[in-house]
Amino acid sequence: MSSPPRVQLATARPCAASRRWDGAAATAQRPRRARVSAFPTRRSSSSSGSSMAARTLEPTAAAQALLRDFEGRYDVGEAPPVPVERIASALLGLFVDEADDIRTLPGAPADQGRLSGMLDAEEMIVWVDRGEARRSPGRRRFTIAHEVGHFVLHVPVVHKLFPDRAVDIKEIDEGSSAAKLSKHRGREREANIFASELLMPEPLVRAQATATGFNLPALAKRFEVSVPAMRLRLRLLKLLPPLA
Secondary structure, three states: OOOOOEEOOOOOOOOOOOOOOOOOOOOOOOOOOOOEEEEEEEOOOOOOOOOOHHHOOOOHHHHHHHHHHHHHHOOOOOOOOOOOOHHHHHHHHOOOEEOHHHHHOOOOOOOOOEEEEEEOOOOEEEEHHHHHHHHHHHHHHHHHHHHHHHHOOOOOOOOOOOOOOOHHHHHHHOOOHHHHHHHHHHHHHHHHHHHHHOOOOOOHHHHHHOOOOOOHHHHHHHHHHOOOHHHHHHOOOOOOOOOO
């Protein structure tokens, strides 16, 4: 099967005067083909050199360490949106690519339903669903950040296929154990926490929330994330009432 076109890296557009993130890092070269060790991401209707400093099991601290590493190495300051593809490329050597149907890729699970994304850890590629990426650039960025989270948090200890979101009990094969399900859900939760912290760092969100008068659509636009993802982040930071 021929490989889909290479993804072009987007230029970050800071919203305030700051040292810029956007010219900081070179694009990673696409790695050679190898056997697959992948983390597929189930499509969902809701949005929600390697950097060894970031390799910790605590997802929030890991995302913060990765950002500090990027800022320190490339002498850049903080301004949204966070350049997640450049971070993946410059610090982790990951390449982002797109596919019309990720389930058709070598090694991808064909029985998991439509996939939003997949980390191929051995080939060092983050795959993103092309159609979903076009419909929702914010969802695309979150999928990339989620897969980066798997790479940072889980690749050293996991070497098999896992769906990338928590699934219902009825979706688990009868032979699956409760322990496996618990581990899967734990990894998905960690990858989501990592992605949220990476794309929407708490200090930056607090500063921008004040600057925009807590305008949810404006914040989502500045950080280039979906409105639901930003709403959840603000709630978790106690910057919005529970029913906002």
